[in-house]
Amino acid sequence: MKKIGNQFLSEWTVSENVYHPANERTGGTQFCIGNGLTGLRGSYEELGTKEVQGLFANNVFRKSVVQFFAPVDTFCRKKYIFNEELMPTREEIYILQDLPDPLYCRIRLNGEPFRMWDGKLLEYNRTLDLKTGMLSRDVRWDNGNGNITSLRFRRFCSMTERHLIAQEITITPENWSGKIEIESGIDASLNTEYAESIVTESTTGFILKSEVQGGAKVFQAMENRLTDYSGEWKSETKLQRYKKVAAIEAKQGKKIVLEKFSTVYSSMDENLQAEAGTLVKRSANEGFDACFEKSSKAWESLWEQADIRIEGDPESQGKIRFALFHLIIASPQTDSRSSIGAKALSGQGYSGHVFWDTDIALSPFYQWVFPKWAGAHVRYRHRMLDYARKYAESENRKGARFPWQSSIKGFEHAPVAITCSRTQIHVTIDVAYCVLRYADISGDSQWMETEGQEIVTECARYMAERVEYNEAKDRYEILGVGGPDEYHPVTDNNAYTNYLTAYVLRRAAALCDDKNEAAEWLEIAEKIYCPIDEKSGLIPQCDGFYDLKDSWEESGGTWGGPGAEYHECKGMKQPDVIQMLTMLPEQFQQKHFQANWDYYERFILHGSSLSPSIHALVAAKLGLMEKAMEYFNLSAEFDFVNYNNDTVAGIHIGNFGGLWQAMVYGFAGMVMRDGELCFDPHLPANWTSLEFNIRFRGESLQIRIADGKATVCKKR
Numbered sequence: 001m002k003k004i005g006n007q008f009l010s011e012w013t014v015s016e017n018v019y020h021p022a023n024e025r026t027g028g029t030q031f032c033i034g035n036g037l038t039g040l041r042g043s044y045e046e047l048g049t050k051e052v053q054g055l056f057a058n059n060v061f062r063k064s065v066v067q068f069f070a071p072v073d074t075f076c077r078k079k080y081i082f083n084e085e086l087m088p089t090r091e092e093i094y095i096l097q098d099l100p101d102p103l104y105c106r107i108r109l110n111g112e113p114f115r116m117w118d119g120k121l122l123e124y125n126r127t128l129d130l131k132t133g134m135l136s137r138d139v140r141w142d143n144g145n146g147n148i149t150s151l152r153f154r155r156f157c158s159m160t161e162r163h164l165i166a167q168e169i170t171i172t173p174e175n176w177s178g179k180i181e182i183e184s185g186i187d188a189s190l191n192t193e194y195a196e197s198i199v200t201e202s203t204t205g206f207i208l209k210s211e212v213q214g215g216a217k218v219f220q221a222m223e224n225r226l227t228d229y230s231g232e233w234k235s236e237t238k239l240q241r242y243k244k245v246a247a248i249e250a251k252q253g254k255k256i257v258l259e260k261f262s263t264v265y266s267s268m269d270e271n272l273q274a275e276a277g278t279l280v281k282r283s284a285n286e287g288f289d290a291c292f293e294k295s296s297k298a299w300e301s302l303w304e305q306a307d308i309r310i311e312g313d314p315e316s317q318g319k320i321r322f323a324l325f326h327l328i329i330a331s332p333q334t335d336s337r338s339s340i341g342a343k344a345l346s347g348q349g350y351s352g353h354v355f356w357d358t359d360i361a362l363s364p365f366y367q368w369v370f371p372k373w374a375g376a377h378v379r380y381r382h383r384m385l386d387y388a389r390k391y392a393e394s395e396n397r398k399g400a401r402f403p404w405q406s407s408i409k410g411f412e413h414a415p416v417a418i419t420c421s422r423t424q425i426h427v428t429i430d431v432a433y434c435v436l437r438y439a440d441i442s443g444d445s446q447w448m449e450t451e452g453q454e455i456v457t458e459c460a461r462y463m464a465e466r467v468e469y470n471e472a473k474d475r476y477e478i479l480g481v482g483g484p485d486e487y488h489p490v491t492d493n494n495a496y497t498n499y500l501t502a503y504v505l506r507r508a509a510a511l512c513d514d515k516n517e518a519a520e521w522l523e524i525a526e527k528i529y530c531p532i533d534e535k536s537g538l539i540p541q542c543d544g545f546y547d548l549k550d551s552w553e554e555s556g557g558t559w560g561g562p563g564a565e566y567h568e569c570k571g572m573k574q575p576d577v578i579q580m581l582t583m584l585p586e587q588f589q590q591k592h593f594q595a596n597w598d599y600y601e602r603f604i605l606h607g608s609s610l611s612p613s614i615h616a617l618v619a620a621k622l623g624l625m626e627k628a629m630e631y632f633n634l635s636a637e638f639d640f641v642n643y644n645n646d647t648v649a650g651i652h653i654g655n656f657g658g659l660w661q662a663m664v665y666g667f668a669g670m671v672m673r674d675g676e677l678c679f680d681p682h683l684p685a686n687w688t689s690l691e692f693n694i695r696f697r698g699e700s701l702q703i704r705i706a707d708g709k710a711t712v713c714k715k716r
């Protein structure tokens, strides 16, 4: 087993055997479980000392107000023009709400509260089983007076009944007999952003209703089952902790098993209260093990489709499975009412908002592995199209402009002070690109002819207005924008933006019913400035990039973090030209990848988690295996080692989408050319084979890379 950060990683498990209060917050993210409908952080049942608790439900956002920042960088403001006043509903934003905590359980052993940081912790092990989504914790605890108790906690978010969370707590007094008191319920005390109340109550449980600011209603039903217990369950509410309390006469060596079931229904669901109550009772009657068995079967078929098998390197195997686990639990599956935020449902970082990450970093995994789930994301973008139209209108432009950061409401949620949010117009092209790739891969032509076509043409319409014609040079240009690299937020002719605009306009022209408009788009695509050094294949990131100083020190130290004034050195937050090459691999040859890698790699600072995986992809594609593994590990370990010091805010899910791309587009070298799949694999010496599954236009394919060759088989 390999130790990374505080965790041990095997092929199918992540575990730790040391408890330290200082690790509680990052551990909450690292041991997060979920099913795309709910995300449940790895908080302890008895709540630790520093934990950020967290149950998140897909689509439950609260209304909040925009924070206004002091106006910044006049230089940037001169470069782009839009009317902030016309931007719709700028006074409000929506933030992912953390819900009342269903894990809540306090245990008193002979009158003393069980707390890992009190007494003596004799043994501790926490393990996440990636295969089944079960999180378990085994503890042996001495209360300080020699009374030893062993406790086992298990929990899972069901993959079959996706509203269900099940817990099991087993308590065994090893060398004592006496009284054990269990308080089990839902803790609503940690938050003031909802008003909650119990709506119905039974002997062993209740239903709690919470109204979130902005209107969302959440029903959480909870039921307790305690084996061999015929005593009373007392109801108690203290400081917004709603609980049932049982007092048990415990005997030395005899196990006490509590099964606790909770369900989460949000306002998206009809019949909320009744369904919450029915499901929780049914599950409680079936029991923890039976519910778990059903959920595990669902996991089995998900893994059957999603797994990537690496022969010869168990360490990398575990790492890629941890990434796949998170990709599986991040997706709302076929529900198009919401999409995947930058931290999925594992934390409140970026307020649960959707970025270009979903279209570009995450979508390839879903498009190739779970096309129906990918379909839900593009349908979600279609739901947001009217907001995007209004955004374009606020700039007096036609078409649709998609925001940098949005939520269940599709207007720009980022404050204007975050310059790159206003200048990264590439998000609009990214959405169109994602739609086109979805259609290419899934073959969903029916949707493409209606909503898909509408998105792509509206994005093209906006871009056709956003370009500027330079008469002297007889070319189209895009001025005052930033590409993905946020350290250069306001530049002219960003290559990522220009090349992808050309791509989208060309393809949009083929979908456009208006001949004149289509001809205009083709002309722009033809004449948009896409510079490249013909001999070497090097592409400048933007006008004047080569003239910038190489390093921060050389630039006189004026280079700051994102949002600061124009940056005067080449230090990049994340790949820009290289990112673009990976998105249009059919247009470029190996020499282009090589030249741009050779030039840009040294300037990359990996300020974004989206960065290392794309470098792994390109290094593998170029056969630079040492570099490929260096970046593979950086990406795979990002949240294990808390690389950016923000793992507490949630998992960097876009990073894992990129890691999947590194495996398939990089190591396996898969490219789609003229509708055909081609492979140019490069594996590290110790990987004897690499296997994965994809779905391509309705067909299930199994890909095996070994001995420098790719074998493609149809799957049953």
Ligand code: BGC
Pocket (backbone or CB within 6 Å): 342, 350, 355, 356, 357, 484, 486, 573, 574, 607, 608, 609, 610, 654
């Ligand atoms: C990155 C962006 C990304 C955002 C959300 C930023 O740090 O630079 O590219 O969209 O995080 O993940």
